[in-house]
Structures are given as C-alpha cells and as structure tokens.
Amino acid sequence: MHPVIEGDERPAFKRIKAHVLSQIQAGVWKEGDAIPSEQALASEFGVARMTANRALRELSDDRILVRVQGSGTFVAQQKFQSTLVEIHSIAEEVQARGHAHRSELQRLERVKASDSLAAEFELGAGKAVFHSLVVHYENELPIQVEDRFVNPALASEYMQLDFSKTTANEYLMRVAPLSGVRYCIEARMPTPEIATMLHIDGGQPCLVLRRKTLSRGQVASVAMLWHPANRYQFTGGF
Amino acid sequence: MHPVIEGDERPAFKRIKAHVLSQIQAGVWKEGDAIPSEQALASEFGVARMTANRALRELSDDRILVRVQGSGTFVAQQKFQSTLVEIHSIAEEVQARGHAHRSELQRLERVKASDSLAAEFELGAGKAVFHSLVVHYENELPIQVEDRFVNPALASEYMQLDFSKTTANEYLMRVAPLSGVRYCIEARMPTPEIATMLHIDGGQPCLVLRRKTLSRGQVASVAMLWHPANRYQFTGGF
DNA sequence: GAGTGGTCTAGACCACAAT
DNA sequence: TTGTGGTCTAGACCACTCC
Numbered sequence: 092m093h094p095v096i097e098g099d100e101r102p103a104f105k106r107i108k109a110h111v112l113s114q115i116q117a118g119v120w121k122e123g124d125a126i127p128s129e130q131a132l133a134s135e136f137g138v139a140r141m142t143a144n145r146a147l148r149e150l151s152d153d154r155i156l157v158r159v160q161g162s163g164t165f166v167a168q169q170k171f172q173s174t175l176v177e178i179h180s181i182a183e184e185v186q187a188r189g190h191a192h193r194s195e196l197q198r199l200e201r202v203k204a205s206d207s208l209a210a211e212f213e214l215g216a217g218k219a220v221f222h223s224l225v226v227h228y229e230n231e232l233p234i235q236v237e238d239r240f241v242n243p244a245l246a247s248e249y250m251q252l253d254f255s256k257t258t259a260n261e262y263l264m265r266v267a268p269l270s271g272v273r274y275c276i277e278a279r280m281p282t283p284e285i286a287t288m289l290h291i292d293g294g295q296p297c298l299v300l301r302r303k304t305l306s307r308g309q310v311a312s313v314a315m316l317w318h319p320a321n322r323y324q325f326t327g328g329f
Numbered sequence: 330m331h332p333v334i335e336g337d338e339r340p341a342f343k344r345i346k347a348h349v350l351s352q353i354q355a356g357v358w359k360e361g362d363a364i365p366s367e368q369a370l371a372s373e374f375g376v377a378r379m380t381a382n383r384a385l386r387e388l389s390d391d392r393i394l395v396r397v398q399g400s401g402t403f404v405a406q407q408k409f410q411s412t413l414v415e416i417h418s419i420a421e422e423v424q425a426r427g428h429a430h431r432s433e434l435q436r437l438e439r440v441k442a443s444d445s446l447a448a449e450f451e452l453g454a455g456k457a458v459f460h461s462l463v464v465h466y467e468n469e470l471p472i473q474v475e476d477r478f479v480n481p482a483l484a485s486e487y488m489q490l491d492f493s494k495t496t497a498n499e500y501l502m503r504v505a506p507l508s509g510v511r512y513c514i515e516a517r518m519p520t521p522e523i524a525t526m527l528h529i530d531g532g533q534p535c536l537v538l539r540r541k542t543l544s545r546g547q548v549a550s551v552a553m554l555w556h557p558a559n560r561y562q563f564t565g566g567f
Numbered sequence: 568g569a570g571t572g573g574t575c576t577a578g579a580c581c582a583c584a585a586t
Numbered sequence: 587t588t589g590t591g592g593t594c595t596a597g598a599c600c601a602c603t604c605c
C-alpha cells in the first residue's frame with residue numbers, strides 16, 4: 092500500500108491526482124500508456140474505489156487522462172501547442188492598463204436589416220435592428236471603432252442608452268445574459284470612414300474582431316470591432 | 330418529489346445539473362441567489378446526497394455556482410463577456426478541416442543573433458541561433474509563412490530535421506517540452522518576400538501570430554506566423 | 568468470463584457558518 | 587445547535603471491452 096506522507100492532510104482524491112500527475116511528469120507513464128485501474132489505485136492508497144474514481148474523473152475532465160469504459164485509463168496525448176487569447180471589454184482593458192477610457196457616440200439609429208444582416212440575426216428580412224457606431228479612446232487616442240447591430244427584441248431601450256455613462260457591452264450584459272458567443276479575428280484594410288475615426292491613414296491595416304453574442308436562444312448582437320494595427324494587438328500567455 | 334420525465338435516461342446527476350441550469354436560464358434563480366441545498370435537491374430528485382453533490386460540484390467547477398462551506402450554494406456572477414481563441418498547430422488545423430497539408434522549406438540556416446533577437450532569447454549578443462523559413466499549404470494554396478528562430482541549446486539537431494516529414498512544431502514539442510508561451514496577434518502589411526510566398530499582392534494585409542515558447546527555463550523558439558488576411562482568420566466560440 | 572469504467576446508495580465524520 | 591458543504595466508505599448494478 093502507498094505510504095501516507097507524514098502531515099499530508101490533503102484529501103485522498105487530491106493525493107491520488109498529485110501522484111498520477113507526478114508519474115506523468117517524471118515520464119514513468121507516457122502518452123497513450125495505460126495507468127492503474129481505479130481498483131488498483133484504491134488499494135494502493137487504501138481508499139474506496141469512489142475516491143480513486145473522483146481523482147481519475149477530474150483528471151480526465153482536465154484532459155490529462157482519457158478513460159475508456161471497459162478498457163482502462165490512459166495518459167492523454169500531449170496537448171498540442173495551443174494557446175488561448177482572452178478577449179475583454181475594451182473599457183475594462185484600458186482601465187486595467189491604468190489608462191483613461193472614453194467613448195464617443197458617432198451614430199445611433201434604427202435601420203432595416205439588410206438580407207445578410209437579417210440572416211445573421213436569424214430574423215425575417217426587412218425587420219428593424221438598432222445600430223450604433225462608437226469610437227473608444229485610450230488616453231485620448233482612438234483605439235477601437237465599435238460598429239454594432241443589436242436585436243430590439245432583447246434590448247428594447249438601446250436607443251435611450253447614455254453611451255457616455257455606460258458601454259453597449261455593459262448594457263447588453265445586464266439585459267441579455269450571455270449564453271453563447273461566436274467570434275473571429277481578422278486583418279482588414281479600413282474603410283475611409285473607419286480610417287478617419289481611428290486617425291490612421293488608409294494604407295495601415297486594422298485588426299478586426301467580429302463577435303456575435305447569443306442570449307435566450309436568439310442573436311443579441313453582432314459587432315465588428317476595428318483596431319488600428321499600429322496601436323493594438325491581442326496578447327497572452329501562460 | 331421531482332417527477333422523472335418518461336424516457337429520460339440521463340444519469341441522475343446530469344438531470345440535476347440540467348434542472349439547475351434551466352432555473353438559472355429562466356431567471357428563477359438569479360445571480361447571488363442561494364439555491365436549494367444538496368440535501369433538498371437529493372430528496373427532490375429522490376437520490377442520494379452524493380449524487381446531488383456531484384451535480385453541484387461540477388457546476389461550481391464550471392463557475393456556474395459558487396459553494397460556501399457552512400453557508401450554501403449560490404448562483405455565480407455572470408461571466409464577463411470574455412472569449413478564448415485557441416491557437417493550434419497549422420498542420421493539425423488543416424488536417425482537422427479534412428484538407429491536405431504540405432509544407433515547403435524555403436531556408437534553413439545558422440545565423441548570428443542580432444541584438445534584439447539575442448535579447449528575445451535572453452542569450453549573449455552575437456551567439457548563433459537556427460533560423461527556418463517554411464511555407465505551409467492547405468490544398469496547395471499557401472496559408473502560412475512560418476519564420477522561426479530556434480535556440481540551439483534546446484534543439485541541437487534542428488538543422489538535420491526533415492521538414493517534409495515533420496514540422497518544426499512537432500520536433501520542438503518532442504525535444505523541448507513546453508513550459509510556457511507568450512504570443513501576440515497583430516495585423517501587418519507583408520514584406521515583398523512574404524507577399525510572394527503567400528501569393529498575395531502587397532496591398533493585402535496579413536494576420537500575424539508571434540509566439541515565443543519557453544522550455545526548461547530558457548526561450549526555445551521565437552516564431553512569426555504570417556497568414557493572408559483574405560484566406561485566414563482565428564475563430565472560436567462557446 | 569474477467570476486468571474495466573459509469574453510476575449510485577445510505578450511511579458517516581468533519582469543518583464551518585449562521586443563529 | 588442546526589444546517590451547510592467537503593469528504594469518504596463499502597458495498598452495488600450496469601455497460602462495455604478484451605480475451
């Protein structure tokens with residue numbers, strides 16, 4: 092039986108998780124290898140099978156292990172070199188950098204959805220949607236143009252919003268709790284209008300984030316966020 | 330007691346999870362509200378407390394609920410509208426789309442690191458590094474230029490690598506297990522050389538991923554991955 | 568048929584919070 | 587003191603895989 096280290100007061104399932112991880116880390120158990128069964132680990136650690144089960148189940152939730160009913164538990168393939176970029180609200184991001192955030196409403200209107208927009212919203216053609224165009228500034232330098240269409244069914248007061256006090260993002264989060272997102276990062280040349288608003292010349296590309304948010308089974312908002320390539324990038328790491 | 334829907338053969342813990350989620354979705358239980366205790370849910374569903382426990386524990390792992398020992402279980406604050414982009418290896422990504430991946434080695438050399446490159450590698454100035462330039466094709470259409478510098482201390486056989494059989498990525502993952510990453514997504518105009526390799530004209534921007542990988546406390550590799558904006562974007566959702 | 572994981576039970580003891 | 591979550595037990599039955 093596995094010796095219990097003196098003074099190790101972690102719960103048993105955590106000790107088992109740590110043991111499995113250390114065997115993998117040390118290269119004793121390699122990718123694709125079968126590791127001991129729940130039963131075996133349970134006896135080894137002197138615990139009930141449910142306890143070993145929880146340890147292995149949590150590791151498999153974390154993609155460290157792969158479990159196959161009737162067959163066994165295996166070390167998962169090395170995670171591919173994959174990284175995650177987190178995309179925040181622009182106001183939060185600027186403030187987190189300790190800079191001043193300000194936004195300027197350029198346009199706020201009720202428009203008939205074009206065919207493609209109606210399709211994106213999964214609405215009937217010709218239905219009205221709200222449209223806003225906002226420029227966000229970081230220390231008085233334009234950093235984002237937010238070109239957004241909003242579903243009136245989910246955000247009826249959008250036209251009355253005071254964009255100097257709250258962002259579209261914050262409002263939508265409040266009235267239409269997020270249930271899903273689709274997004275896409277692109278490089279694009281700005282339209283002349285966008286270039287002017289961002290104070291860049293037309294030869295300079297933009298980093299564009301397109302984001303569609305879902306709420307209560309409907310499309311809540313379709314946004315296109317334009318950032319000047321010379322002043323903006325998505326970063327991250329671990 | 331909670332009625333069991335006819336023919337609902339999901340495990341009990343999943344039924345309980347679905348029930349909790351639907352109450353939150355419907356707005357019956359709001360942010361910060363306490364939800365029924367494990368004991369209450371167990372009786373309601375006619376199951377053991379351990380079963381309700383598993384349902385609530387998994388939801389709290391998913392940040393849907395917050396559990397406070399001695400106090401109760403509460404609906405978590407709405408997640409901030411933040412999204413994650415996963416960045417894969419290009420070969421894996423193309424194959425996942427069911428397309429053919431092929432790569433072409435343009436250059437492979439040993440060069441003296443410039444000052445800025447030496448700084449990025451945290452090496453002494455003038456030390457040698459390996460440099461490779463590879464074009465990746467998806468169905469014979471160029472989709473990525475991989476411009477990569479590699480630390481010889483961690484990948485001594487890099488110059489002997491057969492780039493037609495394996496990618497730099499795969500090799501590095503094998504010999505220098507990843508311990509950290511820093512990356513950055515940008516929009517840039519291509520250099521004439523990059524534009525030629527990607528079969529685009531110079532007026533077309535590129536979506537650029539710069540990635541620095543760490544292994545065993547050293548910088549293993551610094552890569553710049555150029556993608557034609559008209560054929561490539563990072564996407565995701567949940 | 569033997570071994571594996573997937574789920575579940577009906578108890579138990581503990582640490583902690585509210586009262 | 588009562589109720590909560592955190593953990594654990596020693597069984598059980600099932601579906602599945604492998605031989």
